[in-house]
Amino acid sequence: MTTGHASPPERGRGIPEIPAGLTVRSVYQPVVDLSTRALVGYEALARGPAGTEWESPARLFESARAYGTVGQLDWMCRISALRGALEARLPPSLQLFVNMEPSAMNIAVPPGGADILAAASRLSIVVEITERDLLTDPAALLDAVERVRDRRWLIAVDDVGAETASLALLPFIRPDIIKLDMSFTQQRATQDTARVLAAVAAESDRTGAVVLAEGIETEAHLLLAREMGAALGQGWLFGAPAELPLHEPSSAAAPPAVDSPLAVGVTHRMPLATTPFGLVAAGGSTRRGRVSLIGTMIEQFALDATATGPSTIVLATVPHLYEVDQDQMDRAVTLASSGALVALFGRDGNVTTALGVPGLHGMSVDESDPLSKELSVIVVSPHFTAAVISAQVPLDDAGDADPDDPLFDYRLTYDRNLVLDAATLLLRRTTPIPTEPGSGPLPVFGSRHSG
Known part of the structure; x- marks a missing residue:
């Protein structure tokens, strides 16, 4: 689940820069099987230092986009999510949903990150691609998705329906999980709702992708989510974001059973011809x-x-x-x-x-x-x-x-x-569309002053 942002501002205009040395932490929200309410995993959600203006992930990413540090911040969030799951000894029978910004998917692993990634090989990971910037560089996005597949991780597209791009690229990303934006669960249905749900249902029927509904806070939300065809769900009805409970080593189990909603195939489109x-x-x-x-x-x-x-x-x-x-x-x-x-x-x-x-x-x-x-x-x-x-x-x-x-x-x-x-x-042959300030080489936090 991600938070919405306004259009990228000019670099530094009226927005404070993330201070040097800032650290992020992760909290985890349960993801459940809607038919049984059984726990199937957790989504890692980023938070800045508690009690500060930087606690909100929306504030963090707003500043990072303004100053060109999205790649650095995104990697910090990913590493924090993996480290927390490893420290809690999350078993492979539970999926770990980790958000990833499309614009940062091809940024090199930062120093120290390779060890965390290597240790995380025992985890069952779902990479959530956010809806922002999906169309800026489709070729790089498809390459990054291919590398995620090579790690045998699953792919989810987040906040589907919130932006046009998420629906347009579903057939090319071929996600294992389609996450409906929380507005579909919490608001009255409209013609746009019907259009999005029809597109999601068509993609799910064609590929076997699992539908996940976000923002389930009441029994009424749960009923609507199931009516929309969601097999998985998350929201405050099932638990607020919190630290992961510590799992006993003996609790580790096999990946999801064949009849689990998450027992989906890993596929990607790789045509062999050149034109x-x-x-x-x-x-x-x-x-x-x-x-x-x-x-x-x-x-x-x-x-x-x-x-x-x-x-x-x-x-x-x-x-x-x-x-x-x-x-x-x-x-x-x-x-x-x-x-x-x-x-x-x-x-x-x-x-x-x-x-x-x-x-x-x-x-x-x-x-x-x-x-x-x-x-x-x-x-x-x-x-x-x-x-x-x-x-x-x-x-x-x-x-x-x-x-x-x-x-x-x-x-x-x-x-x-x-x-x-x-x-x-x-x-795969397209070139990136020139974007807002901050789309070039990634600096470190606190390296510039807003002006």
């Missing part, structure tokens, strides 16, 4: 058509993408044969304003102007790159997934085709898994 067309051509037959036909399909896909709502990802490639013109750029900006993420790949030119536009990634493609021959649009949303993916036919194979209307081999597909694999190939 979307290479992927779809290897998996099925392609058709050949003029670019005018494929362009018509792409126009329709753009309309479909606009109508799918805010939790949509649109990825497009433009071959070197064509320059990305202003009309295409304007359309990408429009889609980015209504969707979660738009990524546009093409040769040098207007595509580079996409940098800095919220929600829009612009990538230049070198002429030697096989992607420079591909014309494609991929649309991924909770309830609509489709792609038209094509590659230019070599001139020596094009016969007497009209040079003004060249031939492309193409595949139109609504196969969700195939489309997600193709989209993943492009997401």
Whole structure:
């Protein structure tokens, strides 16, 4: 469970800097099986020094974001969470939920942290990815998730529904646990509630992900959580955040049983091809058509993408044969304003102007790159997934085709898994969107003064 923050402020403006030498501590809130109320684990929650202005995690992260120390603070919180669980001898039969900021997932382990990580190998860990900054650097996020999987840890996406990004990236992160934002438990249902729950239910049905409801404080909240399909839950009804109880060494047990809500599979999407067309051509037959036909399909896909709502990802490639013109750029900006993420790949030119536009990634493609021959649009949303993916036919194979209307081999597909694999190939090639002050090298606390 995380606390919400306002948009990142300018560095130091009206916000005090975290003092040098500050330490964080962890408290732990129970996570239970809603059908039996049996304990299945704890979520570690960060706190600053008790009785000070820095006790609140919201205050800590507000300052860290203002001064560019999110990575340092996030690692301090993670190490504190692991150390507390090790000292309490938390058994592997209980999961330890540890929050991780997307923007800090690829920061190197700080001095002394490697020993804690090594000792934590005996723990059963669920890494909670917060909803903030999910779309800033999707490629780095997917790489970090892969490394978490390599440790055989589970993945949870936190506060789902609070931000568009959390729904949009669910199919790519493929979390083992989907944590609903506490507003769904504590507030009256709305059309947005129904939209989010439908998307979560669809993802859970497809992958087997377990749904966890946060903020359960009353029996009425519990009833609503179960009606929404949650199998796990946490909140004050089951226990307030506190220090972990000390477990006896003999209490260590095996990981969750097969019938446990947490007995989920660990999977991640790693397509082997290098480009979307290479992927779809290897998996099925392609058709050949003029670019005018494929362009018509792409126009329709753009309309479909606009109508799918805010939790949509649109990825497009433009071959070197064509320059990305202003009309295409304007359309990408429009889609980015209504969707979660738009990524546009093409040769040098207007595509580079996409940098800095919220929600829009612009990538230049070198002429030697096989992607420079591909014309494609991929649309991924909770309830609509489709792609038209094509590659230019070599001139020596094009016969007497009209040079003004060249031939492309193409595949139109609504196969969700195939489309997600193709989209993943492009997401892994995106570059970060320039962000607020503090997105560069990470300094230490107290190294600057607000001005």
